[in-house]
Amino acid sequence: MEDEKLIRSPDMERSQRVPPGQQVTDDMPVLHHGPVQRVDVSKWKFKITGLVQKKVELTFDQFKSLPMVKVASDIHCVTGWSKLDNTWEGVSTGEIKTLVDILPSARFVMVHSVGGFTTNLSMEDFFQPDVIFAVRQNGEPIAPEHGFPVRLVVPRLYFWKSAKWVEGMEFMESDKPGFWESHGYHIRGDPWKEERYDYQ
Numbered sequence: 001m002e003d004e005k006l007i008r009s010p011d012m013e014r015s016q017r018v019p020p021g022q023q024v025t026d027d028m029p030v031l032h033h034g035p036v037q038r039v040d041v042s043k044w045k046f047k048i049t050g051l052v053q054k055k056v057e058l059t060f061d062q063f064k065s066l067p068m069v070k071v072a073s074d075i076h077c078v079t080g081w082s083k084l085d086n087t088w089e090g091v092s093t094g095e096i097k098t099l100v101d102i103l104p105s106a107r108f109v110m111v112h113s114v115g116g117f118t119t120n121l122s123m124e125d126f127f128q129p130d131v132i133f134a135v136r137q138n139g140e141p142i143a144p145e146h147g148f149p150v151r152l153v154v155p156r157l158y159f160w161k162s163a164k165w166v167e168g169m170e171f172m173e174s175d176k177p178g179f180w181e182s183h184g185y186h187i188r189g190d191p192w193k194e195e196r197y198d199y200q
């Protein structure tokens with residue numbers, strides 16, 4: 001990965017770097033609903049579906065041969081912990097635009113994970129330059145419990161948007177709640193506005 005560039009998430013440059021109601025931790029907690037997914041990369045496919053001219057499916061080898069970038073970002077979990085200075089390597093969401101023609105009616109994205117987890121994002125949030133489909137964290141392949149082989153990282157929203165064990169994404173015309181968003185969490189989840197719960 002010699003051509004990789006480091007993108008620093010702009011939230012790291014804030015003078016108050018930790019959002020309201022958050023505590024900094026040095027650990028990397030493991031949090032998810034259901035079991036850790038054990039993904040067999042020989043069967044795994046990355047699928048781009050929904051409002052696209054033509055659907056695309058990539059094998060893990062094809063996915064890994066896409067151009068890679070490096071992102072530095074902070075993590076803010078809605079349960080109250082923040083972990084600063086993480087580095088991620090992987091495929092920028094912007095790269096998706098080179099793989100498919102997205103129809104003009106598309107305005108939202110649903111990210112799909114092995115095991116059925118989903119999370120929704122506006123296209124604006126999804127295509128920010130610090131959003132990455134990560135294959136490595138802090139120099140090591142993503143561990144199974146943290147989402148091997150591919151996890152999404154959305155630095156500027158609460159960490160539940162950072163889907164583990166990603167296997168695809170679907171472009172949609174209107175927004176709809178994913179897994180946590182339909183279990184009481186906010187439809188968007190901006191930590192700086194403390195968008196934690198859906199009744200807000």
Ligand SMILES: Nc1nc2c(c(=O)[nH]1)N[C@H]1C(S)=C(S)[C@@H](COP(=O)(O)O)O[C@H]1N2
Binds near residue numbers: 028031078164
């Ligand atoms: N597939 C999947 N991804 C998921 C979740 C989940 O339940 N399933 N939980 C989210 C939540 S709530 C958090 S806080 C982070 C935790 O990531 P970590 O275990 O790597 O710390 O994963 C997010 N991604």
Ligand SMILES: [Mo]
Binds near residue numbers: 031077078079159160
């Ligand atoms: Mo979470």
